Amino acid sequence: MSFYDISVHAFLPILGSLSGLLAKAEAYCEVKKIPPEVLLGARLYPDMLPLSKQIQLACDFSGKSCARLAHSDVPSTPDTEKTFEELRRRLAKTVDDIKTFTPAQFEDAGNRDVTFPIGPDKTLTLKGHQFLTRFALPNFYFHAATAHGILRHNGVEIGKRDFLGVA
Amino acid sequence: MSFYDISVHAFLPILGSLSGLLAKAEAYCEVKKIPPEVLLGARLYPDMLPLSKQIQLACDFSGKSCARLAHSDVPSTPDTEKTFEELRRRLAKTVDDIKTFTPAQFEDAGNRDVTFPIGPDKTLTLKGHQFLTRFALPNFYFHAATAHGILRHNGVEIGKRDFLGVA
Numbered sequence: 001m002s003f004y005d006i007s008v009h010a011f012l013p014i015l016g017s018l019s020g021l022l023a024k025a026e027a028y029c030e031v032k033k034i035p036p037e038v039l040l041g042a043r044l045y046p047d048m049l050p051l052s053k054q055i056q057l058a059c060d061f062s063g064k065s066c067a068r069l070a071h072s073d074v075p076s077t078p079d080t081e082k083t084f085e086e087l088r089r090r091l092a093k094t095v096d097d098i099k100t101f102t103p104a105q106f107e108d109a110g111n112r113d114v115t116f117p118i119g120p121d122k123t124l125t126l127k128g129h130q131f132l133t134r135f136a137l138p139n140f141y142f143h144a145a146t147a148h149g150i151l152r153h154n155g156v157e158i159g160k161r162d163f164l165g166v167a
Numbered sequence: 168m169s170f171y172d173i174s175v176h177a178f179l180p181i182l183g184s185l186s187g188l189l190a191k192a193e194a195y196c197e198v199k200k201i202p203p204e205v206l207l208g209a210r211l212y213p214d215m216l217p218l219s220k221q222i223q224l225a226c227d228f229s230g231k232s233c234a235r236l237a238h239s240d241v242p243s244t245p246d247t248e249k250t251f252e253e254l255r256r257r258l259a260k261t262v263d264d265i266k267t268f269t270p271a272q273f274e275d276a277g278n279r280d281v282t283f284p285i286g287p288d289k290t291l292t293l294k295g296h297q298f299l300t301r302f303a304l305p306n307f308y309f310h311a312a313t314a315h316g317i318l319r320h321n322g323v324e325i326g327k328r329d330f331l332g333v334a
Contacts, residue, residue: 001170001277001278001294001295001296003168003173005277005296005297005300006170006173006277006296006299006300009296009297009300009301010299010300010304010305013300013301013305014305044211044316044319044320045319045320045322048319110168110172110173111168127168128168129168129172129173129176130172130176132173132177133172133173133176133177133180134176134180134331135331137177137304137308138177138180138181138308138330138331139327139331141304141305141308141309141312142308142312142315142327142330142331144312145308145309145311145312145313145316146312146315146316148309148313149211149312149313149316152211152212152215153211153212153320155212160306160309163305163309164301164302164305164306164309
């Protein structure tokens, strides 16, 4: 058991699940004659972020977090996706990016300092294991589960097993 | 950095946050003259679980998972809570239970087998680190974030910072 196992392998299955959720959501739009942009723009409350942004943030809190833990370059990811297909490509690219990291790059990642932005002009430094448990994982799962909640609330026939990737 | 740090310390802050979310939800009910049982019974969709059950499950997927990882007795937790106060006590008890575990009990927990029920008559055996990343963490965060989503959808003035415990 390595730090790689419990960081990289926490993110990958859920990123795959999100792609599956989007496929079901797109099929639902076709059957129900719902314009895709309606569901992609759906929110649980007017001042919450829409579905598309929840997916983009789940990508960032996994892909960028792995880069920070590996002390590698953090990729720039402009949020340009406007369709289900584009969001699935973003998820697939995030998976591919994460898979480029090797266990060796995570060898001492849990004990190394990670400095990361927590606002426009502010950074925070935590040990890698604290960065993972207090920042990366809760943010990642928050946006992933909120994406599931938005789709569920809008009637897409999915459940927790789809989220966990065991459906 | 130990396996204890990335399992026990993943659960504890969010359990504390959920207690804070419930306090804000209870205050919201008072101000808006909403019977507490209405919000405790709120769901994002008719066939989803209500708020109270999301909290109970977040307790189980953290407390029981820690017991399984430590190869300790798994506590029995009948879901009897009917009020915000009772749910906060359940969360506090879960925190107390988790805090009784020592880093020594988690020493080799990531590499040990964990056998756990995945249905009425079915069990699954995974290595501790796989149990954590594929089962315990995603289930735990799923129910915690869904509780946040239910409250947010019902107008309680909370946000991700309350979920992360940095508000």
